[in-house]
Amino acid sequence: MFTFLKILESVVLPPGIFVLILTVIGFMLFRKGIYRIGMANLLAGCCIWVLSISPVSHFLMKGLEAPFSIPPEINGDVIILLGAGLREDVRDFSGTGFPDGDMLGRIVTAVRLHRQYKLPILITSGKVYEQGQAGSPVDRRILTDLGVPPECIMIETKSRNTYENAQQAFNICRSLGYRKPILLTAAYHLRRARMAFEAAGLSAIPYPAYRNASENPSFFWKSYLPSHHAFQTSCVAIREYLGIVYYIIKF
Incomplete structure (x- = not known):
């Protein structure tokens, strides 16, 4: 049954x-x-x-995530936390708005890196559309809820996409004298993010916040049944590949 x-x-x-x-x-x-x-x-x-099946979504994600491993040690002076999705205008424990699952993974890793290395965090995430809610103030609130001191968090609210994230981060790092930033985002997003940052003139240390593709996947009969999660993962990966192609052409 x-x-x-x-x-x-x-x-x-x-x-x-x-x-x-x-x-x-x-x-x-x-x-x-x-x-x-x-x-x-x-x-x-x-x-x-x-x-919609797990073997395909895993294959697509693996190609994006494989080049990036977690460094045993990092030598940086600031953590650049790239923004992701936001559940806008929903009541939360300490305010309004809540990060989506992708962003939560990035936030959790940012907190752990901050505790380990005592580095400041720069959140770059603005409004995608004028009617929307900027992500970085919400992300800052969650970070402070998790114990990061407010004085260790900087935000910018103007950027609308990854390239604008990079441009804003470059301006802030240059004005504050940061020379060895750590680029923190989901593993699948790192290649495109690094391309954007290099195009903006900012060399950063890539750090994968989390992964989607397991190291040793085990597929069985259910893996070949259609799944919303697998379909969403495939769509995210395809969007990322298209973004990489666009950046190759643009830059």
Whole structure:
């Protein structure tokens, strides 16, 4: 019964339900002789299924994360914490707004690095859209809740993307005399982030806050069932690859 429920869950919840619908429609169209549209539906369903299984999402993430390992020691003078997603305008323990899962992973590692090396933290995260909420004040509040002294935290609220993060960080580091910044972000994001920082004129030590791809993955039957988590991971990885290509062309 447990196995049946897990299979049913994968089929009736997105993205599995879309794979099922597209596949059924595709075969129905084939039976009616509408081959091109039927094939298009089957291919669409197949693409969604491929992106929704763990082996594929792991493969995509592994390619992004593999070049970056955790240094045994770091010799820096400031931690640059790159912002990520934010749950805007939600009530929290100590204020309004809460970091999403990606940002929480970065914050936790920033706290641990600060405790280990006593380095100041520069958070770079502004409003993506004018109507939104800037991320860095929320991230600062969470950091102080976790014990980082307020005087050890700096923020900027103007940047909207990774390249603007780099530009703002460069200006702040230059004005305050920081010469050996530590670039802290998710492992999958480090390559593109480092490209942006180098383009902005700031050489930084890359430090992976956390990883998505395990070192020794173990796949079994459930790994090949459609999963929202795997699909989301695949989409994040594909977006990152596209961003890298864009930066290669731009810079």
